[in-house]
Amino acid sequence: MRDRAVGWLGLGLVVFLAGGWWLPNWAQSLVILALGKGMVVLGLLLLMRCGLVSFGQGLYYCLGAYAAVAVGKIFRLPDSLLTSDALLMPLFGGVVAGVIAFILGFLLANYRSIFFAMLSLAFSMILYGLLIKMSVLGSSDGFNIAYSTAAGVVLRPGTHLYALYAVAAIIVFVAMLALNGYLRSHRGRLGPAIRDNELRVEYMGASVRRIVHLNYVIAAVLAGIGGGLVALSIGHIDPDLAYWTTSGEFVFVAILSGTANVAAPFAGSLLFEWIKSVAYQYTPYTWQMVLGIAMLLVIMFLPAGLWSLLGRRGRGA
Amino acid sequence: MTDLVSVLIDGVIYSSYLFIIAVGLTLIYGVMKILNMAHGSLYALGAYVAATLVGAWFNAGLNPYGSLALLGLAALLVGVVAGPIIERGLLRFMYGRDEVVLILVTYSVFLILEDVIKLVWGVESYSAYQPYGLLGNFDVGDLPYTVYDALLVIVAVLVGVALTFVLTRTRQGKLLLAVIHDREVSAAMGINVERVYLVTFTIGTMLAALGGALIAPKVSVVPAMGVEVIVLAFAVEVIGGLGSLPGAALGAIIVGLVRSAAVHYLPEVELFSIYLVMALVLIVRPKGLFSAVEARKI
Amino acid sequence: MAAILQTEGLTKRFGAVTAADDINVSIEPDTVVGLIGGNGAGKTTFINMVTGYLKPDAGTIRYAGSVITQLIPRSVTQLGICRSFQIPQLFDSLTVRDNLLAALGVVVLGGKHWASGATLASERVEAAADETLARFGLDDYRDILSGVLPEGIRKLLDIAMAMVVRPRILLLDEPTSGVSADEKFVIMDTVMAAVRANRVTILFVEHDMDIVRRYTERILAFYEGRIIADDTPDTVLDDDEVRKYVTGTTHARVTSGAGSDAAH
Numbered sequence: 001m002r003d004r005a006v007g008w009l010g011l012g013l014v015v016f017l018a019g020g021w022w023l024p025n026w027a028q029s030l031v032i033l034a035l036g037k038g039m040v041v042l043g044l045l046l047l048m049r050c051g052l053v054s055f056g057q058g059l060y061y062c063l064g065a066y067a068a069v070a071v072g073k074i075f076r077l078p079d080s081l082l083t084s085d086a087l088l089m090p091l092f093g094g095v096v097a098g099v100i101a102f103i104l105g106f107l108l109a110n111y112r113s114i115f116f117a118m119l120s121l122a123f124s125m126i127l128y129g130l131l132i133k134m135s136v137l138g139s140s141d142g143f144n145i146a147y148s149t150a151a152g153v154v155l156r157p158g159t160h161l162y163a164l165y166a167v168a169a170i171i172v173f174v175a176m177l178a179l180n181g182y183l184r185s186h187r188g189r190l191g192p193a194i195r196d197n198e199l200r201v202e203y204m205g206a207s208v209r210r211i212v213h214l215n216y217v218i219a220a221v222l223a224g225i226g227g228g229l230v231a232l233s234i235g236h237i238d239p240d241l242a243y244w245t246t247s248g249e250f251v252f253v254a255i256l257s258g259t260a261n262v263a264a265p266f267a268g269s270l271l272f273e274w275i276k277s278v279a280y281q282y283t284p285y286t287w288q289m290v291l292g293i294a295m296l297l298v299i300m301f302l303p304a305g306l307w308s309l310l311g312r313r314g315r316g317a
Numbered sequence: 318m319t320d321l322v323s324v325l326i327d328g329v330i331y332s333s334y335l336f337i338i339a340v341g342l343t344l345i346y347g348v349m350k351i352l353n354m355a356h357g358s359l360y361a362l363g364a365y366v367a368a369t370l371v372g373a374w375f376n377a378g379l380n381p382y383g384s385l386a387l388l389g390l391a392a393l394l395v396g397v398v399a400g401p402i403i404e405r406g407l408l409r410f411m412y413g414r415d416e417v418v419l420i421l422v423t424y425s426v427f428l429i430l431e432d433v434i435k436l437v438w439g440v441e442s443y444s445a446y447q448p449y450g451l452l453g454n455f456d457v458g459d460l461p462y463t464v465y466d467a468l469l470v471i472v473a474v475l476v477g478v479a480l481t482f483v484l485t486r487t488r489q490g491k492l493l494l495a496v497i498h499d500r501e502v503s504a505a506m507g508i509n510v511e512r513v514y515l516v517t518f519t520i521g522t523m524l525a526a527l528g529g530a531l532i533a534p535k536v537s538v539v540p541a542m543g544v545e546v547i548v549l550a551f552a553v554e555v556i557g558g559l560g561s562l563p564g565a566a567l568g569a570i571i572v573g574l575v576r577s578a579a580v581h582y583l584p585e586v587e588l589f590s591i592y593l594v595m596a597l598v599l600i601v602r603p604k605g606l607f608s609a610v611e612a613r614k615i
Numbered sequence: 616m617a618a619i620l621q622t623e624g625l626t627k628r629f630g631a632v633t634a635a636d637d638i639n640v641s642i643e644p645d646t647v648v649g650l651i652g653g654n655g656a657g658k659t660t661f662i663n664m665v666t667g668y669l670k671p672d673a674g675t676i677r678y679a680g681s682v683i684t685q686l687i688p689r690s691v692t693q694l695g696i697c698r699s700f701q702i703p704q705l706f707d708s709l710t711v712r713d714n715l716l717a718a719l720g721v722v723v724l725g726g727k728h729w730a731s732g733a734t735l736a737s738e739r740v741e742a743a744a745d746e747t748l749a750r751f752g753l754d755d756y757r758d759i760l761s762g763v764l765p766e767g768i769r770k771l772l773d774i775a776m777a778m779v780v781r782p783r784i785l786l787l788d789e790p791t792s793g794v795s796a797d798e799k800f801v802i803m804d805t806v807m808a809a810v811r812a813n814r815v816t817i818l819f820v821e822h823d824m825d826i827v828r829r830y831t832e833r834i835l836a837f838y839e840g841r842i843i844a845d846d847t848p849d850t851v852l853d854d855d856e857v858r859k860y861v862t863g864t865t866h867a868r869v870t871s872g873a874g875s876d877a878a879h
Contacts, residue, residue, distance in 0.1 A: 053417050053420075053421075107600060111599075113416055113417060114352055114416055114417070114420070114559070115599060117417065117420065118551060118555055118595075118599060119596060119599045119600075121548070121551070122552070122555075122592045122595045122596040122599065123592075123596060125548055125588070125592040126589055126592045126593055126596060128588065129586070129587070129588030129589030129590075129591075129592055130589050132588065133584075133585040133586070133587075133588075133589070186720035186721075186723050186724050186740075187720075187724060189716070189717065189720050190717060190720060190721065190724075192706065192708060192709060192717075193706045193709070193717040193720075193721075195708075196705075196706040196707050196708050196709065197704050197705065197706055197707070199704055200704040200705070200706065200776070201717075201721060202687075202688050202689050203666070203688050203689070203692055203697075203698065203704070204692060204717075204718050204721035204722065204776070204780065205689055205692040205693045205721055205722065205724075205780065206689065206721040206724055207689060244544075244548055245544060248424060251421070251424075252424075255421060285432055285435040285436050285440075286432050286436065287432075288428045288429070288431050288432045289428065289429045289431075289432035289433065289436075291425075291428050292424075292425040292426065292427070292428030292429035292432075293425070293429060295421065295424070295425040295428070296407070296422065296425045299411075299418060299421060299422060299425070300410070300411075
């Protein structure tokens with residue numbers, strides 16, 4: 001079973017890498033965007049399987065985007081590989097996100113349902129509030145970022161986009177592989193059990209808090225790396241990355257994608273980004289409405305998309 | 318000294334309109350157990366409708382004092398139209414689902430309403446400044462304030478008192494309290510829960526719109542209004558306790574004062590400070606400062 | 616034989632209600648003990664305290680000599696004390712088999728008292744799950760979502776999940792409540808047969824005196840948080856106070872050879 005997954009994912013990677021070379025620039029950018037955001041959604045999948053919806057993944061997404069360059073700016077470090085490498089920057093972002101999540105996780109792992117959602121939202125808004133007043137980081141304007149190497153290899157002009165595309169594809173491949181293995185492990189399989197009946201899981205002898213904490217950190221690392229990738233793709237970052245509506249968008253894509261498997265978030269994210277770009281062009285004043293209606297339809301008619309949330313019994317109707 | 322008084326008064330004014338918005342949210346959560354993420358959009362709707370009505374009123378050259386009544390009318394209109402549409406047309410099919418699913422439903426409504434506003438009113442900002450200076454000014458020491466702001470505070474207090482009275486003294490109010498305590502038992506006792514839900518949501522919507530209508534003369538009415546206010550309302554809710562009326566008042570006062578103090582003394586932390594307080598309260602007392610006892614599970 | 620479970624002076628109050636009042640109990644290993652008493656007498660509170668869900672206001676609980684009073688349920692389970700619940704606590708959105716797999720997954724995670732001590736490969740975990748399904752007669756339901764099962768099957772699954780831990784003490788909270796009369800004995804027979812394979816001490820709460828008489832070798836009778844009788848079934852069920860407060864005095868006494876007592 002595991003070999004099959006590796007095989008399919010490997011094939012997917014090859015297809016992406018080969019096909020990407022021939023894609024027009026706008027398509028490559030779209031894919032990078034979708035893959036980066038898909039990473040955040042993958043993390044949400046993990047949390048949703050435990051029955052938790054985070055309305056604050058923007059915190060780690062933003063941290064991941066800012067991390068590498070911000071560290072340089074704040075501590076007035078000279079430019080280095082860390083602030084210009086397409087692979088190192090997102091990975092560093094993931095590390096920073098993971099550290100913060102590890103600390104915050106001690107707190108957040110104690111909350112559920114609305115309170116978890118609200119607290120996660122609050123923390124992302126705290127970061128937003130901090131960033132818009134930090135002039136060293138450009139306040140609400142943010143700043144531009146760029147990369148000149150990928151995994152240490154200096155990029156020739158004209159290859160920057162594809163290099164980032166390849167980095168994104170490889171990172172996503174590794175992430176999907178790792179998550180797939182985790183979800184098949186004993187610890188990983190406990191998500192739905194925790195969602196259904198925490199008391200029983202505790203009475204069986206497992207620490208629900210520790211598992212939730214772990215999943216929270218993994219989700220944050222994924223979001224951080226994703227944020228780093230998206231930042232490099234767009235070339236500019238600002239505090240809006242931590243605003244609650246950004247987090248809301250990730251939740252939306254997570255609902256649409258469902259929690260069936262590790263590829264779903266990326267498929268959902270690709271679809272979403274593509275529709276968004278098309279809708280934005282033609283009807284800038286109605287694409288949010290379209291999203292809202294789509295989400296309602298999924299909630300009402302496609303429980304498979306909401307499988308993990310419907311797992312819990314609701315209050316009596 | 319003047320500084321402190323200024324912080325206090327500004328804080329109270331800000332708290333007032335926060336309270337009007339948050340109390341609607343509280344009511345909806347308390348009765349229906351729904352965290353209404355569309356509340357901010359309803360607030361924005363109230364502001365837009367008010368701005369439109371006021372604009373038309375003044376263009377028609379009618380008696381300026383009438384414009385104040387228009388603010389109330391705007392709230393009423395939004396409440397009576399949007400409230401039932403959302404509740405009857407959508408929410409009632411979702412009752413019984415998980416709390417978080419309902420949040421997502423109201424989030425979808427928020428997305429839809431944001432665009433409805435843009436479609437109807439465009440993205441330019443509106444203003445309805447005229448009523449603001451209408452009633453004149455007065456001084457507290459050497460600090461100037463408008464009578465309008467004082468009115469805002471009075472309205473907030475009236476809303477709080479009226480709701481408390483209705484909930485605890487009138488029969489309809491007690492039915493509402495019964496439903497808050499236990500929906501199933503209330504229904505079993507013959508209370509028309511569906512009607513209670515409709516009325517609650519309509520009133521909640523009206524209050525959100527009232528907040529928006531009352532703030533319209535003070536700010537420029539823009540599409541982003543709803544998005545900003547909803548997180549503030551959440552902060553108020555969380556601090557006071559979801560579903561608690563006195564909690565909404567306390568939360569509003571705390572957020573109002575914190576923000577006012579921040580703006581006066583340390584503007585860099587204005588936004589940050591509010592969410593920090595929200596996070597702190599969630600950490601120390603997740604159910605808010607007015608929390609209830611929970612029953613045994615096994 | 617040294618007692619495997621001991622409580623000394625166990626006391627618990629909820630406001631004005633005394634749920635446990637100086638409970639002193641000593642349970643021998645590998646025995647089957649019945650806990651009887653009216654509603655609110657303190658039987659479930661006793662189980663909740665022993666398994667760490669509630670902290671007693673006073674008193675100690677000892678397991679194989681060690682004090683376990685302040686431990687949380689997770690730790691108590693890892694030491695070898697397991698329980699089933701009055702209202703079955705299952706993973707409703709998972710199939711019966713997946714419920715057992717999840718339970719086994721936890722045991723493998725904790726690893727402390729599982730026979731091998733090492734992490735088990737998936738195949739062995741799946742084999743263990745299938746074996747448990749068979750032992751508890753749940754094979755027919757293996758792929759059905761536990762959320763839609765009939766009550767008796769839910770009870771069995773609840774107990775089966777407690778058993779995969781291979782506990783040394785098993786506490787069953789009303790294993791046959793909510794189950795139809797003809798199913799009660801089937802369930803108890805299944806459970807007893809399944810646990811007899813391992814050396815387990817069993818304490819179970821029960822309201823049906825037929826069941827109690829049939830399966831237990833000792834009974835603890837609770838009333839208002841106190842234990843009013845602690846002896847063999849015949850002695851306890853004949854006891855005046857027990858007849859007054861628990862089983863009722865309508866029916867003839869056991870010793871006179873008349874029909875069954877039923878306490879409800």
